Amino acid sequence: xxxxxxxxxxxxxxxxxxxxxxxxxxxxxxxxxxxxxxxxxxxxxxxxxxxxxxxxxxxxxxxxxxxxxxxxxxxxxxxxxxxxxxxxxxxxxxxxxxxxxxxxxxxxxxxxxxxxxxxxxxxxxxxxxxxxxxxxxxxxxxxxxxxxxxxxxxxxxxxxxxxxxxxxxxxxxxxxxxxxxxxxxxxxxxxxxxxxxxxxxxxxxxxxxxxxxxxxxxxxxxxxxxxxxxxxxxxxxxxxxxxxxxxxxxxxxxxxxxxxxxxxxxxxxxxxxxxxxxxxxxxxxxxxxxxxxxxxxxxxxxxxxxxxxxxxxxxxxxxxxxxxxxxxxxxxxxxxxxxxxxxxxxxxxxxxxxxxxxxxxxxxxxxxxxxxxxxxxxxxxxxxxxxxxxx
Numbered sequence: 523x524x525x526x527x528x529x530x531x532x533x534x535x536x537x538x539x540x541x542x543x544x545x546x547x548x549x550x551x552x553x554x555x556x557x558x559x560x561x562x563x564x565x566x567x568x569x570x571x572x573x574x575x576x577x578x579x580x581x582x583x584x585x586x587x588x589x590x591x592x593x594x595x596x597x598x599x600x601x602x603x604x605x606x607x608x609x610x611x612x613x614x615x616x617x618x619x620x621x622x623x624x625x626x627x628x629x630x631x632x633x634x635x636x637x638x639x640x641x642x643x644x645x646x647x648x649x650x651x652x653x654x655x656x657x658x659x660x661x662x663x664x665x666x667x668x669x670x671x672x673x674x675x676x677x678x679x680x681x682x683x684x685x686x687x688x689x690x691x692x693x694x695x696x697x698x699x700x701x702x703x704x705x706x707x708x709x710x711x712x713x714x715x716x717x718x719x720x721x722x723x724x725x726x727x728x729x730x731x732x733x734x735x736x737x738x739x740x741x742x743x744x745x746x747x748x749x750x751x752x753x754x755x756x757x758x759x760x761x762x763x764x765x766x767x768x769x770x771x772x773x774x775x776x777x778x779x780x781x782x783x784x785x786x787x788x789x790x791x792x793x794x795x796x797x798x799x800x801x802x803x804x805x806x807x808x809x810x811x812x813x814x815x816x817x818x819x820x821x822x823x824x825x826x827x828x829x830x831x832x833x834x835x836x837x838x839x840x841x842x843x844x845x846x847x848x849x850x851x852x853x854x855x856x857x858x859x860x861x862x863x864x865x866x867x868x869x870x871x872x873x874x875x876x877x878x879x880x881x882x883x884x885x886x887x888x889x890x891x892x893x894x895x896x897x898x899x900x901x902x903x904x905x906x907x908x909x910x911x912x913x
Contacts, residue, residue: 524553524554524555524556525554525555525556525620525621525910526555526556526557526558526617526618526619526620526621527550527555527556527557527558527619527620527621527622527623527906528557528558528559528560528579528610528613528617528619528621528622528623529543529546529547529557529558529559529560529623529625530559530560530561530581530622530623530624530625530629530632530633531543531559531560531561531562531567531581531625531626531629532562532581532583532625532626532627532628532629533561533562533563533565533567533626534561534562534563534564534565534566534567534568535563535565535566535567535766536565536566536567536570536799537567537733538649538698538822538823538824539625539626539647539649539650540567540625541823542625542647542649542674542698542699542823543567543625543647544567544570545698545699545895545898545899545902546625546647546902547576548899549898549899549902549903550902550903550906555906557576558576558577558578558579558617559571559576559577559578559579560578560579560580560581560610560613560629561578561579561580561581562580562581562582562583562584562585562628562629563583563585566799579609579613580609581606581609581629581632582602582605582606582609583599583602583603583606583628583629583632584598584599584602585766585768585769586598586599599628603631603632603635604635606629606632607632607635607636607639610622610632610633610636611636611639611640614636614640614642618640619640619642620642620643620910621642621643621644621645621906621909621910622636622637622642622643622644622645623644623645623646623647623906624644624645624646624647625647625649626647626648626649626650627648627650627652627657627661630646630661630664630668631660631661631664633646634664634667634668635664637667638667643669643909643910644667644668644669645668645669645670645671645672645905645906645909646665646668646670646671646672647672647674648671648672648673648674648678648820649674649678649698649820649821650678650819650820651677651678651680651681651817651818651819651820651841651842652678652681652682653681653817653818658681658682658685659685661682662682662685662686662689665682665686665689665692668692669692669908669909670692670694670905670908670909671689671692671693671694672693672694672696672902672905673693673694673695673696673820674695674696674697674698674820674821674842675695675697675820675821675841675842675845676695676842676845677818677820677821677841677842677845678820678821678842679693679695694901694905696898696901696902696905697821697892697893697897697898698821698823698826698893698898699893699894699895699897699898699899700826700827700829700830700889700890700893700894700895701802701826701827701830702895703802703830703831705830705831705832705886707832708806708831710723710809711723713803713806713807714803714804714806714807715727715760715803715804715806715807715808716807719758719793721758722756724756725756725757725758726754726756726757726758726809726810726871726872726875727757727758727759727760727807727808727809727810728743728747728750728757728758728759728760728808728809728810728811728812728868729759729760729761729762729804729805729808729810729811729812730743730759730760730761730762730763730811730812730813730814731762731763731801731804731805731811731824731828732762732763732813732822732824733763733764733765733766733772733797734761734763734764734765734772734775734776734779735765735766735769735771735772735775736771736775736816737815737816737817738763738814738815738816739813739814739815739816740761740763740775740779740814741775741778741779741782742814742816742859742861742864743759743761743812743814743864744759744761744779744782744783744786744788744792745782745861745865746814746861746862746864746865746868747759747788747791747792747865747868748786748788749861749862749865750865750868750869750872751788751791753869753872754869754872755791757791757868757872758791758792758793759788759791759792759793760792760793760794760795760804760808761779761792761793761794761795762795762797762798762801762804763795763796763797764776764796764797779794780794801824801827802827802831805827805828805831805833806831808828808833809833809834809871809875809878810833810834810835810836810868810871810878810882811824811825811828811833811834811835811836812835812836812837812864812868813825813835813836813837813838813843814837814838814864815838815841815858816858816859817840817841818840818841818842819837819840819841819842819843820841820842821842821845821846822837822843822846825837825843825846825847825853826846826889826893828885829846829852829853829882829885829886829888829889830886830889830890830893831886832879832882832883832885832886833882833885834853834854834871834878834879834881834882834885835847835853835854835885836853836854836855836856836864836867836868836871837853837854837855837856838855838856838857838858838859839855839856839857839858840858843855846892847885848888850881851881851884852881852884852885852888853881853885854867854870854871854881
C-alpha cells in the first residue's frame with residue numbers, strides 16, 4: 523500500500539521554495555507514495571498542482587507583511603496556526619497520513635501540533651535563514667517533535683545549530699537542484715528579451731529577478747545602475763518581478779523604484795517586467811544576473827537558474843551565497859548593501875566581457891555538479907523514506 527504524505531506550503535504562488543517542493547514531488551514514485559497538498563492562498567503553484575491532478579486542500583494560514591512582523595501579525599499568526607491545526611486534524615479523520623511535510627517555517631508549527639496529536643511523524647524543509655531570535659527560539663521548541671530537518675545550505679542550518687547542537691542528528695543539508703531545462707549556447711540577438719525590447723548587439727543587459735520587495739534590494743540595483751551608466755551608457759537594466767498582491771509595503775516599494783528611475787532620468791535604460799511564470803527565456807536574454815538582497819539568502823533558486831544558463835552572477839557575500847560562488851571563478855561577490863562595490867562588479871564585467879562569459883561557463887559546470895538533480899532526488903527520497911521507517 524502506498525504511503526500517504528501531506529505536504530504543507532505557506533504560499534500558493536510559485537517562488538523558489540515552491541519550485542523545490544515541486545521537484546520533491548517529481549522525485550517520488552507515484553506507485554509508492556500517495557500525496558496531497560495543503561496550501562495557503564491562490565497562485566500559479568496551486569494552479570499547477572490542480573492541473574496535474576494532485577489533491578489540494580486549503581490551509582487558512584493568512585498573509586503577513588513582507589517586512590519585520592508586527593505584534594498584531596504575531597497574534598494573528600498564532601490564531602491562524604491553531605485554526606490550521608484543527609483543520610488538519612479534521613482532514614486527518616478522513617485520511618490517515620503517514621507523514622506530514624512542512625515546506626517553510628510558517629507551516630511548521632501547525633504540522634508539528636497536528637502530528638503530535640495524531641502520532642504522525644513530521645518532516646521540515648527549511649529554505650531560508652532564520653534571523654528573528656523569537657522565531658528561532660519558538661521553532662527550536664517545536665523541533666523536538668520533528669523527525670528530520672532538511673536545509674538547503676549550511677548557512678540555513680547555522681542559526682539552529684548555534685542554539686541547539688543536539689539537532690545535528692536531525693539536520694541534513696540537501697542543496698536545491700538545478701532546473702531540468704535543455705541548454706545550448708544562445709544566440710544573443712535571437713533571445714526573446716533582446717527582440718522584445720529591440721536591443722542592439724552592443725547593449726549589455728543586467729537583470730535582477732524576484733519579488734519586488736525591500737528585502738530583495740532592487741533599489742540598490744538601481745543605485746548601482748545610475749553609477750554604471752555614467753561609464754557605459756549602452757548598458758540596460760531589467761527589474762523582473764512583481765510585488766505581492768495587495769501587500770502595501772511591496773506596492774509602496776515598487777512606486778519608490780519607479781520614482782527613482784524618473785528622478786535619475788533612467789527611463790531609457792531601466793525596464794520593469796512583471797512576474798513571469800516561465801523565467802527561462804528572460805534569463806537567457808540577459809548578459810549577467812544580479813542579486814542585491816539586504817539580508818542573508820539561504821540558497822537562491824534564481825541564482826542557480828542563472829548559473830545553469832551560463833550567466834555570470836553578482837551577489838552579496840552573505841548567507842549561503844558563498845557556498846554557491848567562488849569569487850572570480852563561478853561568479854562575483856560584493857559586500858552586502860555596498861552599492862558602489864556592486865557597481866564596481868558590473869563595471870568589471872563590462873570592461874572584460876570575454877572574462878564574464880568564461881565565468882558563466884564555469885558557473886554552469888559547477889552547477890551541474892554541486893546542484894545535481896540526481897543527487898537531490900536520491901537525497902529527498904532517502905530522507906522521506908527514513909522518516910517513514912523511523913515512524
